């Protein structure tokens with residue numbers, strides 16, 4: 470029999486086309502939602518006053534959630550207070566297709582799905598701004614100094630242009646090309662990557678500032694290249710961004726190796742995406758057939774999963 474839930478909330482994966490890390494320092498970033506890779510949260514009210522979490526990482530009482538889930542724990546406590554239901558008996562089930570710690574926004578997606586699910590259960594109005602404000606509570610605990618880009622993108626159906634602290638702008642996208650998204654299979658913690666850049670910023674200030682400025686200018690250039698359907702130009706920009714990100718210290722030897730292999734075998738531009746230090750990388754490819762060919766080669770070389778994404782505003786078509 471199909472189970473009935475009192476509240477349902479959905480969210481999805483994201484990838485950052487360009488601007489990760491520099492967005493934390495006030496530069497623009499462009500990110501794309503991947504609506505077909507989903508996180509879902511289901512809330513069932515229970516008679517007992519127990520508050521139970523069910524997920525692939527943890528099954529048990531809310532007050533025993535592990536340290537690695539402290540952001541989500543903090544968020545749920547805040548939500549219960551906000552809706553004046555601190556003693557609510559419930560089971561919250563979280564199911565996610567997103568691999569964790571791969572730069573696809575798994576923590577932000579879980580937070581947004583949970584927020585939507587609680588608001589749905591109590592039929593409360595939830596604005597976009599409120600969603601992002603609440604998601605930030607969880608993201609701050611998880612990533613320490615998040616720009617808000619991950620939460621904004623996993624809550625959006627359209628590609629976004631974002632500058633920290635400013636209103637989001639949807640970015641029309643219709644390019645005759647594909648992104649091949651590859652999971653390196655290596656975990657990369659965003660909080661650790663943010664810390665690396667922060668330390669570099671403090672210790673080698675002017676050199677790091679220059680790299681961040683270059684990434685900022687490159688992001689503005691990419692916006693123009695997207696508008697002009699300049700696939701070659703975009704490819705060059707992605708390759709340049711990867712060099713700057715590597716200089717910031719957020720790539721790894723393994724990522725460098727896989728990215729070079731991709732660049733030598735049909736990718737017009739490749740770079741890490743998200744926090745880095747592992748996780749996913751993206752490749753710009755002319756045709757789906759070429760993307761499939763490169764995916765097969767990369768999988769032979771250790772890539773654990775691949776997705777092919779047309780570069781258009783309707784991002785649902787994975």
Ligand SMILES: C[C@@](O)(CCO)CC(=O)[O-]
Nearest residue numbers: 489490615616618743744
């Ligand atoms: C590395 C970073 O720029 C993106 C992580 O997906 C951090 C952030 O924007 O919060």
